[in-house]
Amino acid sequence: MVANENRLTELTVGACRLELCQGDITDQVVDAIVNAANSRLAGGGGVDGAIHRRGGPSIMAETKAKYPEGCPTGSAVISGAGNLSAKYVIHAVGPVWQGGNAGEAKLLASAYQKALDLAVQHDCQSVAFPALSTGAYSYPLVEAAQIALRTVIEFLRERQAPPLVRFVLFDRHTFDVFAQQLAQLQAG
Numbered sequence: 001m002v003a004n005e006n007r008l009t010e011l012t013v014g015a016c017r018l019e020l021c022q023g024d025i026t027d028q029v030v031d032a033i034v035n036a037a038n039s040r041l042a043g044g045g046g047v048d049g050a051i052h053r054r055g056g057p058s059i060m061a062e063t064k065a066k067y068p069e070g071c072p073t074g075s076a077v078i079s080g081a082g083n084l085s086a087k088y089v090i091h092a093v094g095p096v097w098q099g100g101n102a103g104e105a106k107l108l109a110s111a112y113q114k115a116l117d118l119a120v121q122h123d124c125q126s127v128a129f130p131a132l133s134t135g136a137y138s139y140p141l142v143e144a145a146q147i148a149l150r151t152v153i154e155f156l157r158e159r160q161a162p163p164l165v166r167f168v169l170f171d172r173h174t175f176d177v178f179a180q181q182l183a184q185l186q187a188g
């Protein structure tokens with residue numbers, strides 16, 4: 001456990017570990033990288049743009065062939081990872097923020113759960129997540145961090161897998177907010 005005043009960047013949950021780091025998710029050496037996808041799996045900016053740029057066209061070709069209907073909000077689908085070092089990309093679709101009364105919290109938690117389910121089904125030992133819905137989809141950061149962390153911790157407690165879940169936060173502010181929220185969850 002690494003604590004710094006009111007920040008926490010690692011947590012052990014039984015035999016599993018939750019880590020927070022700042023960086024680019026496409027640099028991660030893990031079994032599965034989670035993409036912040038849209039429901040048409042159509043490609044976009046942010047995490048999705050970075051994954052398809054570095055992973056190459058095989059990822060989009062595979063998702064188009066396997067999931068022509070796309071993926072509903074609050075769910076996830078899995079593909080290979082092309083030129084990325086990961087084995088899989090898990091395309092999770094978080095909700096667009098619409099003010100908070102459109103079921104956003106449940107949908108965001110569900111996107112994390114479905115992504116973790118797929119990771120466990122495919123025997124992934126390590127999974128990297130971005131902060132789903134907090135970019136183009138405008139989910140308020142503190143609330144999104146609370147849901148992300150609570151959902152992952154609960155999943156690890158119940159399932160005792162995958163062994164490593166790492167949140168890869170792109171900018172310093174997002175990293176700081178996650179670290180503060182993790183400390184609060186641990187204290188509470």
Ligand code: ADP
Pocket residue numbers: 023024025026036037045046047048050094130131132133134135136137138139168169170171174
């Ligand atoms: P969404 O549409 O779900 O909001 P975005 O990709 O727009 O998804 O943003 C989600 C979060 O990922 C934001 O905090 C954004 O700053 C961050 N992000 C963007 N590019 C990367 C990257 N290469 N690695 C990790 N996080 C990233």
